[in-house]
Amino acid sequence: MQNFTYHNPTRILFGAGQIGSLRREVPQGVRILLTYGGGSIKANGVYDQVKKALAGFDLLEFGGIEPNPTFEYLMKGVELARQEKVEFLLAVGGGSVVDGTKFMAAAVPYQGNEWDLVGRHIAPRSALPLGAVLTLPATGTESNGNAVVTRAATREKIAFSSPLLFPRFSILDPETTFTLSSRQVANGVVDAFVHTLEQYLTYPADAPLQDRFAESILRTLIEEGPRTLADPTDYNARANVMWCATQALNGLIGAGVPHDWATHAIGHELTAFHGLDHAQTLAIVLPNLLWVQRTPKREKLVQYAERVWEIRQGTEAVRLEKGIIATRAFFEAMGNPTHLSAYAVGEERFPEIAERLEARKALPLGERKDITREKVLEILALAR
Amino acid sequence: MQNFTYHNPTRILFGAGQIGSLRREVPQGVRILLTYGGGSIKANGVYDQVKKALAGFDLLEFGGIEPNPTFEYLMKGVELARQEKVEFLLAVGGGSVVDGTKFMAAAVPYQGNEWDLVGRHIAPRSALPLGAVLTLPATGTESNGNAVVTRAATREKIAFSSPLLFPRFSILDPETTFTLSSRQVANGVVDAFVHTLEQYLTYPADAPLQDRFAESILRTLIEEGPRTLADPTDYNARANVMWCATQALNGLIGAGVPHDWATHAIGHELTAFHGLDHAQTLAIVLPNLLWVQRTPKREKLVQYAERVWEIRQGTEAVRLEKGIIATRAFFEAMGNPTHLSAYAVGEERFPEIAERLEARKALPLGERKDITREKVLEILALAR
Numbered sequence A, B: 001m002q003n004f005t006y007h008n009p010t011r012i013l014f015g016a017g018q019i020g021s022l023r024r025e026v027p028q029g030v031r032i033l034l035t036y037g038g039g040s041i042k043a044n045g046v047y048d049q050v051k052k053a054l055a056g057f058d059l060l061e062f063g064g065i066e067p068n069p070t071f072e073y074l075m076k077g078v079e080l081a082r083q084e085k086v087e088f089l090l091a092v093g094g095g096s097v098v099d100g101t102k103f104m105a106a107a108v109p110y111q112g113n114e115w116d117l118v119g120r121h122i123a124p125r126s127a128l129p130l131g132a133v134l135t136l137p138a139t140g141t142e143s144n145g146n147a148v149v150t151r152a153a154t155r156e157k158i159a160f161s162s163p164l165l166f167p168r169f170s171i172l173d174p175e176t177t178f179t180l181s182s183r184q185v186a187n188g189v190v191d192a193f194v195h196t197l198e199q200y201l202t203y204p205a206d207a208p209l210q211d212r213f214a215e216s217i218l219r220t221l222i223e224e225g226p227r228t229l230a231d232p233t234d235y236n237a238r239a240n241v242m243w244c245a246t247q248a249l250n251g252l253i254g255a256g257v258p259h260d261w262a263t264h265a266i267g268h269e270l271t272a273f274h275g276l277d278h279a280q281t282l283a284i285v286l287p288n289l290l291w292v293q294r295t296p297k298r299e300k301l302v303q304y305a306e307r308v309w310e311i312r313q314g315t316e317a318v319r320l321e322k323g324i325i326a327t328r329a330f331f332e333a334m335g336n337p338t339h340l341s342a343y344a345v346g347e348e349r350f351p352e353i354a355e356r357l358e359a360r361k362a363l364p365l366g367e368r369k370d371i372t373r374e375k376v377l378e379i380l381a382l383a384r
Helices: A018-025 A046-053 A071-083 A095-107 A182-198 A208-230 A235-248 A262-274 A278-292 A298-309 A316-333 A347-359 A373-382 B018-025 B046-053 B071-083 B095-107 B182-198 B208-230 B235-248 B262-274 B278-292 B298-309 B316-333 B347-359 B373-382
Strands: A004-014 A032-035 A059-062 A088-093 A130-134 A146-151 A156-161 A169-172 B004-014 B032-035 B059-062 B088-093 B130-134 B146-151 B156-161 B169-172
Touching: A004 A018, A004 A235, A018 A046, A018 A130, A018 A169, A032 A071, A032 A095, A046 A088, A059 A071, A071 A095, A071 A146, A088 A095, A095 A130, A095 A146, A146 A262, A156 A262, A169 A235, A182 A208, A182 A235, A182 A262, A182 A278, A182 A316, A208 A235, A208 A298, A208 A316, A208 B208, A208 B235, A235 B208, A262 A278, A262 A347, A262 A373, A278 A316, A278 A373, A298 A316, A347 A373, B004 B018, B004 B235, B018 B046, B018 B130, B018 B169, B032 B071, B032 B095, B046 B088, B059 B071, B071 B095, B071 B146, B088 B095, B095 B130, B095 B146, B146 B262, B156 B262, B169 B235, B182 B208, B182 B235, B182 B262, B182 B278, B182 B316, B208 B235, B208 B298, B208 B316, B262 B278, B262 B347, B262 B373, B278 B316, B278 B373, B298 B316, B347 B373
Parallel strands: A004 A169, A032 A059, A032 A088, A088 A130, A130 A169, B004 B169, B032 B059, B032 B088, B088 B130, B130 B169
Antiparallel strands: A004 B004, A146 A156, B146 B156
């Protein structure tokens, strides 16, 4: 096992009716900025629940945060928060709203070019405190210090992270997810699944508990993903997917083991440049990346095939391939195509994607830093 | 899934050499009280590592905290801390040292009869901050707000808990466990195993991730327990047992599911009255409790037999029984007898144990509150 530091201070309030706890969780006597997205929380009643829970609080609003939130739009919220001397941010929505709000939390007190917090990975020295009401289980942002922000002007989608950006609390009420579209649910399941695989399908580190925790999340998503699609109001299915998504990226399964974030890095380029949903890019990149990396990842791929997919027949090479095929089939069954052709992204764009990663000094990628420009092109070629 | 709140603010620093991080973790410019046990940390070099890491800090010491730490002895530490205006407690040792230090943390600022914090479960309103250097993986106290303290005068061993008593940080260096005796290691493995079972072997709550996380800990302990006994300096084996013990009682696997702490409750009486090691009592009580409760626990017992012990042949009744037998055999193989006769506790003492639980208003016990006085006597009779 590798040495590690694990610290996750977010308080999780999980279950039906927990939005009512907001009164006790937000700080008293300070001005709060409620942030949200395109208005789905107004349609599904979550907005009203939040307003009711916080009746009498000094509450301002900043809505309209888009999927893949942009630096340009978020800066409007930063200016509002500065002008109005906001002291607490309350994000109500999915990963994009929470991520955008994390950027605002870091940017409001930052003196300098705020994009540097993202593009140059400048560590913030302070941040506004924030809390979240999560309505779309997927990214794990409700219980980590990570965020991803896009700069529209340059079509850059970049992840950043700070221990100051853990939400103070996050409210996870599975009922708030009943009104999600199938596409949103499928994206969330794929996102959590890929987060788990990127901390698991690397090389053995003699860390059997972390391996089994990862396999637990994967098996549960395989069971509960279809169940939650089949009946949107199945509370327990929604609850189980929600809790899986949190555990997939709260630091737990990645403690003491190697990580491979290459799928996310390549996927971000596809979203920034071609507008695909985040999880759509992951479903496309991951199976092909696993195939290209099947030799360095051999031991863990064989373990994955056996323990997650119960593939026990045939040679190692056969079992390993069957595991990758099962992964692809799972994404497809959830409704996520695994080929770029489904989104009309042609191969003429592939060199540009590799170049952008190179320009960002992101290459080589992977747990062994062996995913070079050539391998990125090979992965994309397989993903046509 | 049941509603829950999950919050675990302890920062874990895990791995060889992490004691050197102490300088950054303890607060600057305050008087620190270093607490420890019978002196094993002086024999194995941990004391010297801690002193070296904290050279130049204002450090007082309070040693001699015994296994099953007593209120009476700990009050000496409380008085010392008050007299010397100590502002931070640093526990270096196993579960007893950390638990005893938690009591001191709550008792130092408490105005009133300090035993009430334990015996009457008065919630403390403030506590000294504390940190821990853990040298014996077992209880999970390094990452929760729980503690158990014994009153020697009345032979009462009682658990208490407060969110104020989570360590600010805990350092877990597997190398500090190389010098533990086989008995200490076996006790730790059994303790962590039973903690896990008491949050798992109840009734189904449609919480498959929590179930699988619990099964992950159990399977890992079954593998790594014997491995760590076979070679005390096998770093990864020690690391894996240590991380299992933390995860077994940090709130994670118990979030959203029913709990059954009956084995601990009965076990505490055996320790308080007959001086058995904590884990020795658990190894004796648990298999017999599972047998007596096999009907209400049927569904989870069958799942346990299949998923943890791979018992798939025979009727449900047969598989369930084989799972309990396997549990007993595991405890015995680790060196923990599962019968009271091994410790010369005769059946003439059984009524007294049931009476003490009754007097403490602890009965009925269990996830369904169906472990009555009669069942306690039945469990003890089977454990002869």
